[in-house]
Amino acid sequence: MKVSRRKFLAGSVAGLGALGTGSAGLRFVRKAEAKSGAGEVRYVNSSCAICTSKCVFRGQVVNGVIQRLEPEPDFPKSRGMMCARGNAGAWTPYDPDRVKYPMIRTGKRGEGKWRKATWEEAYKYIADKTNQVVEEEDGHRSCIGFASSEGTFQEHYWNQFREVFGSPNSLRHPTLCLSSVIRGFQSVFGTYPVTDLKNARYVIMAGANRAEAIFTPDTMDIFSRPKGSYKLIYLDPRFTKTAAKADQWLPIKPGTDMAFALALAHVIIAENLYDRDFVDNFCTGLAELTEHVKQYSPEWAAGETGIAAVDIRQIARELATTPHSVFYPGRRSSWQGEEVQTRRAIAIVNALIGAFDRPGGLLPATNVPMRSYFYEPAWYSQSRPRLESDDVIFLNPRDGSWVAWRDRALKADPYRIRGLFIYKQNVLESVPNRDKSLELFDQLDIIVCIDTVMSETAWHADVVLPESNYLERFDPPNAYGMGGIEPTVVFRQPLIDRLYDTKPCFEIVTELGAYFEDEDGFPLNEYFEGTPEDHARDALADHPGAWEQLRKKAFFAIPKVEFGAYRQDGRRFNTATGKVELYSEDFAGRGLDPLPVFRRPEEPGDDRFRFLVGRHAIHTNSMTAAFPELNWHLPENAVWLNPEPARRLGIKDGDTVRMQNRSGGQVTVKAKVTEGIRPDCVYYAPGYGGISPGKPLVYQRGASQAAILESHFEPISGNALMHETIVEIRRV
Amino acid sequence: MSQERKKRWVMVVDPDKCIDCKACDVACKRENKIDAGTDRQVYRNWITSKGVEGTFPHLKQRFEPSQCQHCDNPPCVKVCPTSASYQTPEGLVAIDYKRCIVCATCILACPYDARFKSPQTKVIDKCTFCAHRIAQGKLPACVDTCPTKVRVFGDLNDPDSEVSRLLARHHYYVLKPEKGTKPSLFYLS
Numbered sequence: 001m002k003v004s005r006r007k008f009l010a011g012s013v014a015g016l017g018a019l020g021t022g023s024a025g026l027r028f029v030r031k032a033e034a035k036s037g038a039g040e041v042r043y044v045n046s047s048c049a050i051c052t053s054k055c056v057f058r059g060q061v062v063n064g065v066i067q068r069l070e071p072e073p074d075f076p077k078s079r080g081m082m083c084a085r086g087n088a089g090a091w092t093p094y095d096p097d098r099v100k101y102p103m104i105r106t107g108k109r110g111e112g113k114w115r116k117a118t119w120e121e122a123y124k125y126i127a128d129k130t131n132q133v134v135e136e137e138d139g140h141r142s143c144i145g146f147a148s149s150e151g152t153f154q155e156h157y158w159n160q161f162r163e164v165f166g167s168p169n170s171l172r173h174p175t176l177c178l179s180s181v182i183r184g185f186q187s188v189f190g191t192y193p194v195t196d197l198k199n200a201r202y203v204i205m206a207g208a209n210r211a212e213a214i215f216t217p218d219t220m221d222i223f224s225r226p227k228g229s230y231k232l233i234y235l236d237p238r239f240t241k242t243a244a245k246a247d248q249w250l251p252i253k254p255g256t257d258m259a260f261a262l263a264l265a266h267v268i269i270a271e272n273l274y275d276r277d278f279v280d281n282f283c284t285g286l287a288e289l290t291e292h293v294k295q296y297s298p299e300w301a302a303g304e305t306g307i308a309a310v311d312i313r314q315i316a317r318e319l320a321t322t323p324h325s326v327f328y329p330g331r332r333s334s335w336q337g338e339e340v341q342t343r344r345a346i347a348i349v350n351a352l353i354g355a356f357d358r359p360g361g362l363l364p365a366t367n368v369p370m371r372s373y374f375y376e377p378a379w380y381s382q383s384r385p386r387l388e389s390d391d392v393i394f395l396n397p398r399d400g401s402w403v404a405w406r407d408r409a410l411k412a413d414p415y416r417i418r419g420l421f422i423y424k425q426n427v428l429e430s431v432p433n434r435d436k437s438l439e440l441f442d443q444l445d446i447i448v449c450i451d452t453v454m455s456e457t458a459w460h461a462d463v464v465l466p467e468s469n470y471l472e473r474f475d476p477p478n479a480y481g482m483g484g485i486e487p488t489v490v491f492r493q494p495l496i497d498r499l500y501d502t503k504p505c506f507e508i509v510t511e512l513g514a515y516f517e518d519e520d521g522f523p524l525n526e527y528f529e530g531t532p533e534d535h536a537r538d539a540l541a542d543h544p545g546a547w548e549q550l551r552k553k554a555f556f557a558i559p560k561v562e563f564g565a566y567r568q569d570g571r572r573f574n575t576a577t578g579k580v581e582l583y584s585e586d587f588a589g590r591g592l593d594p595l596p597v598f599r600r601p602e603e604p605g606d607d608r609f610r611f612l613v614g615r616h617a618i619h620t621n622s623m624t625a626a627f628p629e630l631n632w633h634l635p636e637n638a639v640w641l642n643p644e645p646a647r648r649l650g651i652k653d654g655d656t657v658r659m660q661n662r663s664g665g666q667v668t669v670k671a672k673v674t675e676g677i678r679p680d681c682v683y684y685a686p687g688y689g690g691i692s693p694g695k696p697l698v699y700q701r702g703a704s705q706a707a708i709l710e711s712h713f714e715p716i717s718g719n720a721l722m723h724e725t726i727v728e729i730r731r732v
Numbered sequence: 733m734s735q736e737r738k739k740r741w742v743m744v745v746d747p748d749k750c751i752d753c754k755a756c757d758v759a760c761k762r763e764n765k766i767d768a769g770t771d772r773q774v775y776r777n778w779i780t781s782k783g784v785e786g787t788f789p790h791l792k793q794r795f796e797p798s799q800c801q802h803c804d805n806p807p808c809v810k811v812c813p814t815s816a817s818y819q820t821p822e823g824l825v826a827i828d829y830k831r832c833i834v835c836a837t838c839i840l841a842c843p844y845d846a847r848f849k850s851p852q853t854k855v856i857d858k859c860t861f862c863a864h865r866i867a868q869g870k871l872p873a874c875v876d877t878c879p880t881k882v883r884v885f886g887d888l889n890d891p892d893s894e895v896s897r898l899l900a901r902h903h904y905y906v907l908k909p910e911k912g913t914k915p916s917l918f919y920l921s
Binding site for chain 1: 746748749751752753754755757758759761762763765767768769770773784786787788789791792793794795839840842845847848873876877878879880881
């Protein structure tokens, strides 16, 4: 609770003496300001890099110093907004703890002893170590893993480097994020669609906390509408800010969303409320589905989910009979074991109500067509499959499955991993079970990290290569995640010159490539041609005027998509049958349930709790909690605990507690006793409990999610299971 | 030539749209070069919430964004011994920072707790409705940046402005009407 400033003043004799003694988080901005020249205000448009929404801003540069990142009102996808994180991003080039030059470790890993190196020294160090281990592995370049993160616009250069280097072991973010929802929706509709929330009149959200997990344009499209113009039903074990905005909040038992969705299907079919036109013309498998969901009545689902049968029945009827209704696909990091099948069940409900290719429904994402970036492939005679290729049914070769891969690498099964090259991904904070990740780090001969800041991962690397900040960088056009009903591409151009001895990824991989050879003895840098600017011009060559518009506005848009293209006679969907597949022959053929079968999740047990993950609007996972202007709002995280178990365990609000999971992971954190969570669950926000002094505001402050999450993944999509962690909790 | 009509700047706030995302606070601090550091007392705007109300599972939570109310009858102006606090013809309550002697009487007089001592300028500060941006034809930073467009800013003397139309169509309230301050922030109810 905030102390009012008046009361604070009245109650303090020291009064004003005590005011204004804050730390100087932005001191370095002012230092930079003092150094710069005469009064001059410039505006440069570019694209945000603080989350994956990539919003376009008008960067205000005063005397050569970035002052503001204001929203670009014409950029369609963000609806003319800039969130707290986007605004706070203006600080990042001036972060005093930035990585300012290449560094080579001199002490033990994680000890924090470094020497400043030239780029050439750093490249040579990396190449010597790496070439040596590759030789020891008989030329098997698969012994080096490559991790990378979304949103940089230069990740494809990193992938290119990995490919020409010759390793199949690529690890991207999707299996820590949305692989399962992609797979679930693809299996039904043949696409992972976007949702037209702008026109939706009745929306069910399960776990997708859109008020706090800000996602463009969805968050704006629903919450900027006047109350009463839509109805929002929200399922979440935790009372989030989306719950606060919802017309009905249902604190569902974790892991039972599928039971809820199947019961909706049961009612919609039994009461003949399904969209006969859409189902008859475009779907296959209604007979099998009808038979299958007979067992899943609302009364049955009530026992599984904790949601009253009468509520389920009413929601099913409202969903099926309100025009422009939709069951939002959601995109929370996975829930529990049956994750893909849960998303499948949600997709099936959408098919039944015909929430596809109509206003307020789902629509395949349309992208601005761009010429693809071309490069010569490299061929190696020594090659092995990905480490975890037998663990996941639909394994995306470029994404990998992080948890499965890490757990295999730890056991050197089926082969040894000797090094990890990491581009921006904060492995030690984003992959569940930090202890295991650190254990893997201990086994490696070489760890290279490219980042702008001393992330926890960079802190534990051997060589840190500093990338230029997104406000100092030219990044080629990016369409990834920019598709939708109003498709755009975005790009980045520098607002200011590089402040330190940093380079963008393209330069780094090209220069590093000179220290490696392919099997025929060609240096790898020869695979990299042109500049990102050349690639940018090439990519948009089919769109006259696009390049000029990018330079001016930092985005390029094509006309809005009209509804109805998929509802034409004879139109095939991108599935095996060409129909929307309520029943999946493909799944059956792979030995998977062709229709979603509910399996009851494990009970946590007495005085044990299921650990939940989830967002806060000031957090992009582990990235932003140390930004001073955001940290101000939440200097430390605390574990949410319902008052009922808190009483039983003798825990009071503000007490320090110790949490332990089933695999020995432990954290110490303050307790926040709140009615806003189910009695069988606990939660804390991401980004705290850091282990890098390079992020001083969160260093050893609060608790880390990666430290408490157990190591689980689901075998269909390879997604990490973020809600399969059971913890004990006690007062310290 | 007809004389330009006098403006009356007001803000209409729809609390139902607020998702408590803090964009208004960060944009404001950036725009106005306010570095709070770790000082909890330093902010020009804020979001009031009583937290989660009720007992599980019957819960609700409300968010009410706020800032200086730019009162038509401002107590802060009355108590200021040096006339540092004053009203502009357009209805803004402003501070002439050079005249402020940091007596802090205004902090105590303001019923909305809108004022604080700036760690940067060392004098009393508060929301200015981003008067420097209005002068350039821009919206205040908090209005401009808001993801869900909770705040609508405009001229109440213009009957065609969005603020006038919103207030004509909706029920609304002001904060602490009993204080007789006549605020320029109107909340839709």
